[in-house]
Amino acid sequence: MNGFKKFLTQGNVIDLAVAVVIGAAFTALVQAFVGNLLTPLISAFGSLPDFASLRFTIGESTFMYGTFLNAVISFLMVAAVIYFLVVRPYAHIKERTAAKVESKTRECPECLSEIPKPASRCAFCSAQVTPAQTA
Structure with a gap:
């Protein structure tokens, strides 16, 4: 039981755990922004605010492609919000x-190894180097 307690x-x-909780809260915030601000803004300029009614029928099968369009538009808006407001x-x-x-x-001028700036000799190839000025 101590091992499990240590793991937790x-x-x-x-x-x-904190990242998951913050991520869930941030998801709700972004979805509210997209659903309540961006989507109505798009519908103000377009004639169809919701594409869910779009469909086509082949035989007896009905394909609701409007729902898919809604999901794609919502995804693109969420991605844009996250990119421009977070990334x-x-x-x-x-x-x-x-x-x-x-x-x-x-860089050491002889062997191209990384050496400290104030070094006067390379630790890798033992070449004499001029110490660099540090601020």
Whole structure:
């Protein structure tokens, strides 16, 4: 029983549980945004706000392709919302913070191995190198 308790209290399991709960809450938020704001906006410019009534019949079989169109449009809107409101801002923030982090290593001119900037000798090929200036 102690092993199971240890497994449940590990950081990975708790992080995953938090991610699932936050993901479910975020899904509800995005679906509400798409369903209550974007879909009515599209229907204001188009004549059909809901494609569920679209269908065709072959023999005695009825194909409800309108429901599929609704799902495709909903998926594309959700993907666009997530891309423009989450992915792009996150990538921009990540790019700005990555630019501020300065590398603490450099390449050895002889063997091309990564060595610390203030090193005067390469640890891999023992070549004499000029120490780089650090800020």
